Amino acid sequence: MAETFKITVERNQLRFAAAHMATFDGRCEPLHGHNYEVIVEAEGQLTDDSWVWDFGDLKDMAATIVAELDHRFLLQVDSRVLLSEERGGAWGIETGDRGYVLPSSDVVALPIDNTTAERLAGWVGRRLWADLRAKGASNIRRLTVGIEEIAGQTGWYTVE
Numbered sequence: 001m002a003e004t005f006k007i008t009v010e011r012n013q014l015r016f017a018a019a020h021m022a023t024f025d026g027r028c029e030p031l032h033g034h035n036y037e038v039i040v041e042a043e044g045q046l047t048d049d050s051w052v053w054d055f056g057d058l059k060d061m062a063a064t065i066v067a068e069l070d071h072r073f074l075l076q077v078d079s080r081v082l083l084s085e086e087r088g089g090a091w092g093i094e095t096g097d098r099g100y101v102l103p104s105s106d107v108v109a110l111p112i113d114n115t116t117a118e119r120l121a122g123w124v125g126r127r128l129w130a131d132l133r134a135k136g137a138s139n140i141r142r143l144t145v146g147i148e149e150i151a152g153q154t155g156w157y158t159v160e
Helices: 055-067 117-134
Strands: 005-020 032-044 072-076 083-087 090-095 098-103 107-110 140-150 153-159
Touching (some): 005 055, 107 117
Parallel strands (some): 005 072, 072 107
Antiparallel strands (some): 090 098, 140 153
16 A cells, blocks of 8 residues: 655745736736735655655755745736736736836746736745755645635645
8 A cells, every 4th residue: 555645834934925917708807916925735755764755854945935925916927818028127017098117126027827826826836846856845746825815815836
């Protein structure tokens, strides 16, 4: 019988505040922000030391990724609704009758089509999976990341 174990790190250091404008039905939400919380679950076989992975190391890896998003505007550069272009140290963003110019230093340009909790979870999850693999975590078979926008509303992503 193959056994699987799971560890979870969440909240505490895994928080970020950010602004965004999600899109739906061809429209764009007004500019607003959230105090996001991040949940990470790693599943797999135990190492020779009887760990799935070190809690502190997993939390530190996730916190490093999350810190890139903190106090920034999250821009979905692959949007079908927002038009965006970086020029002269600033991002110009247009949607319908609204336009914004934001300093590049305040923007995280994400290669996603929307800044929903699900897409943000996917972006964080893919980055974390690559970091774990680079550290030799071949025993981890499944990684799940949740991004909670507000209490009770979490978007999830899983990679196996």
